Amino acid sequence: MSTPSDFTQTIGLTTQEVFVTQEPGSTKVMRLEDVTVTFRGRPAVRGVTFDAYEKEVTALIGPSGSGKTTLLRALNRMHDTERSARVTGRIMLGDTSVNDKSTDPTLLRSRVGMVFQRPNPFPTMSIYDNAVAGLRFNGVRKKSLLDEAAESSLVAAALWDSVRERLKVSASTLSGGEQQRLCIARALAVEPEVLLMDEPTSALDPIATKRIEELIGELKDRVTIIIVTHNMQQAMRVSDRCAFLLMAEDRSGELIEYAPTSKLFSEPDDPRTLDYVHGRFG
């Protein structure tokens, strides 16, 4: 823990430029600059700056209350549904400013998909209808495109072989793990550029969790993944980069450190990160 590295991590930008030179050729898909989310004027997470890279998995880790999920939901405008929430700062998806008033949230969300904590397939729809729901919502009617996307996303979600014979069956007949993979397929079918995952395995048993984790590794060639997890081992297993958030004294979360996962878990710059990844608190 030398002083210069402490210094670089306090001004986020410098740290990231170091990474860019470390890994040339990787493209920034999502860029966050000084992002703050407030509820009724009280910041829940504040001043977060980092970039998510193409074909990578970025994990947000930290104890409860550190604002991981709040931050994640800012990335596809889910806070629009909460009247008291305000998002400030800059979030860029390619050339699109996510938080800009002129950006249509529905079009944005077709580019930034989301998978939730608990599997939430639409209970009145069949497996096939669930898989193509996002496409239909977005005005796609062409049967060939629907079929193609359904197969491709169900294959990608490692579900195709077990459901190809019963695509017309209700999605609620699937097991919890299968339902979550169907939700992943549903999100993938729209072919988003970024997939947000909010603790996608917290409601699943260890075996189903393992399958989802394997899946995440296979998916990152297809879509950039940003995942919230409370499980450090999971972050270590699935992510390429890690953002560590912590609740500050004013009870709002802030980014402590953002680094390649291997570095963050072995030789982080910030002593608080070291304490956390070694399980000394949180």
Add this chain to the structure above:
Amino acid sequence: MTTLSFDSSLDPILSRRAEIQKIASASVKRRKVYSKIGIALCLLCLVVACVPLLAIIGYTVAKGLPAWNSAFFTQVTKPEGIPNGGLWNAIVGSLIIDAVAVAVTVPFGVLGGLFLAESDGPIASAVRYAADVLTGVPSITVGIFGYIIWVKTVGSYSGYAGAFAIGIIMVPVIMRAAETALRGVPTNLYEAGLALGARKATVARRVTLPVALPGLITGVLLAVARGAGETAPLIFTIFGNQFMQTNPSKPMEALPLAIYSYSSQPYNDLVQIAWGGALLLMMVILILNVGARLVSARLRRERR
């Protein structure tokens, strides 16, 4: 398998992404129009649904407010032609009858609701079904029932008979509301109590009931609002009384009954008093309803 090409036409996923995004942005205008139409329809239906309500309130206020003078609240009803009559006797009568009804039905309703919430056996489902049927029974039937069971047996019309009939209207409402409120208490709190060695009754009294209290109060207030507005059960039971009567074992007057009998009189004074009574009753019921919401919202907030 994705290829590592930068030409999107060679990569099936990139080309599909381009096609989907093209369709999505082409259809976004149409979808926005549909969305606007949908919201407009919702608002329209909301307005249509609210018009009768607001019309009733507005009309009653306009007609009833002129009747509100000091005599209205302090004098008993005078025979037609004699000025300065009021509804004081009906106000007092309603208060007494409803108070008696509440005092008797709340324990029955809440304890019955507790039984329904704790039990899923055949008795509970029979009681639940009976309560639901009773909620739907026409109130005039309840009035006749009160007449046969109470007035005929005791041999006279009385405030108690009215309270009995009103209570029959209120019990199933309180019971079902109490059941819902008590079922809303998380099982893990109940189990936490049991795991400390408490008996079922102790857990119900010390843990479950306090947590369910906002819902219980709401249920009771709504039941009172329901009962206080009923006319038909009173017609056959309290008979009506133009004089002040505070003894519930004698025939009494009550607001709904007074409104019912005076509004059909050919005398302007009495019709005027009926409008005043209608306004008063409406305000009381409105306040009870709003109060029920406020109480439960407040208790729930304090608990956090």
